[in-house]
Amino acid sequence: MRHVAIALLLTAALLGCRKNDDPTISGASAPAYVVSTLAGTGTSGRADGPGGTATFTGPNQAALDAQGNLYVTDSDNHCIRKVTPSGVVSTLAGRGTAGYLDGPAATAAFNYPTGVAVDGQGTVYVADYNNNCIRAISPAGVVSTWAGTTAPGFQDGLAATARFWEPMGLACDQQGTVYVADARNERIRQISAQGVVSTLAGSGPTDVKFVPGNFADGPAAAALFYYPTGVAVDGQGTVYVADYNNHRIRKIAAGTVSTVAGSAGGYADGLGSQAKLYLPTGLAVDASGVLYVADWGNGCLRRIETTGQVSLLAGNPRTLGYLDGPATTSLFSRSAGITVLTSGAVLYVADSNNRRIRQLTRQ
DSSP: OOTTOOHHHHHHHTTSOOOOOOOOOOSSOOOOEEEEEEEOOSSOOOOOBSTTTOOOSOEEEEEEOTTSOEEEEEGGGTEEEEEOTTOOEEEEEOOSSSOOBOEETTTOBOSSEEEEEEOTTOOEEEEEGGGTEEEEEOTTSEEEEEEOOSSOOOBOEETTTOBOSSEEEEEEOTTOOEEEEETTTTEEEEEOTTSEEEEEEOOOOSOTTOOSOOOBOEETTTOBOSSEEEEEEOTTOOEEEEEGGGTEEEEEETTEEEEEEOOSSSOBOEEGGGSBOSSEEEEEEOTTOOEEEEEGGGTEEEEEOTTOEEEEEESBTTBOOOBOEETTTOBOSSEEEEEEOTTSSEEEEEETTTTEEEEEEEO
């Protein structure tokens, strides 16, 4: 799968050795969920329509609007799909072939869109990975370039001249600030509602060859990330990051970066750094501060309490596959994106290799 984009990334990730830790849940038990399929047949395609017949090729990241509509970046189809609460799928934007073109949503072109976020006015923001920029889809159905140019690089300042390099995850706060996991730049960027780009955290790559070791907590300007792919923001403005190649979930608050969970790549539940994740990609946060993580390398979903306790939410880290039903017996295959209702009662997952959108409902 092309998902977390590129052979370079996967090669770098595999430089370390994954340990086969025991996936037994430890600590406090997470709430019980039931997994179902909202949309997708599992067959590659770009068919719109009812969820039971709609097709995806590379569902990647997902975001919800205030009406409960789900927006999914269908990366390998180079488009953005919309899924209603009842599971009806339509194409929001993108002609279905790679390119770069603003204008009416139906003819606009993207090149491997990854992250997606929605603001309070209904504008949908898209991380256009191979075009190295952030696009916006207005409620009227017009696509524009919100920030960045198609040239890769690093530059803060006015959105029209700012530069990104393989942007991945997106999140939007209540003030309309868009947060970007700028993966190849190994920084977390922010775009104000007025269209000014700045760096929230990260000092950038220490080695363009991506040799393991790009990790440091501390002051935001000096912190190190290693290909961050997911970002989420809570109601208090705290930003959380899925630090993919560091196998960690990081936190940015009051100008300081810290590690919420994770250490070396592998699988283990537990508290904070005692827990292990493997190539986490997407993450979401609910109103109570609980984090939900798409643990891509382990093929499962994890839950992180406000105490830092990590547990298995759904899927089996020993077995990739496709199976609905109780979360404890369900199977996923390389889930990339995850989003959640603020109550935490329902989660939606872009189950990438299964080419389906899955739903988790709390019992």
